[in-house]
Amino acid sequence: MPKPIGSKDDIGKTEFDLLEPRFIEAMAQVMTKGAAKYKPYNWQYVPQFHQRYLAALYRHLIAYHKGEVIDQDSELPHMAHIACNAMFLFWSDLRDGNPDIR
Numbered sequence: 001m002p003k004p005i006g007s008k009d010d011i012g013k014t015e016f017d018l019l020e021p022r023f024i025e026a027m028a029q030v031m032t033k034g035a036a037k038y039k040p041y042n043w044q045y046v047p048q049f050h051q052r053y054l055a056a057l058y059r060h061l062i063a064y065h066k067g068e069v070i071d072q073d074s075e076l077p078h079m080a081h082i083a084c085n086a087m088f089l090f091w092s093d094l095r096d097g098n099p100d101i102r
Contacts, residue, residue: 026080
């Protein structure tokens with residue numbers, strides 16, 4: 001007897017399986033270290049938010065551009081730090097109601 005074939009209406013939905021799981025894990029490791037060093041969600045309350053997180057993103061980007069793959073302080077990939085800083089800036093745009101973010 002043939003197995004029944006199921007259906008699922010997921011056409012056009014966000015394809016989270018396209019994300020690289022090791023990249024997501026590296027971001028979570030950066031966030032975990034940050035939460036241990038400061039406090040969970042502390043990043044949301046940093047004064048001069050945009051200036052400081054954009055500067056941090058650039059520091060990690062420049063270190064990566066110069067050939068340093070792993071951050072010496074955290075021992076985690078610079079790319080994961082870059083992604084976390086980008087996430088912080090994205091979150092800030094959402095929080096501030098930026099109309100260009102949908």
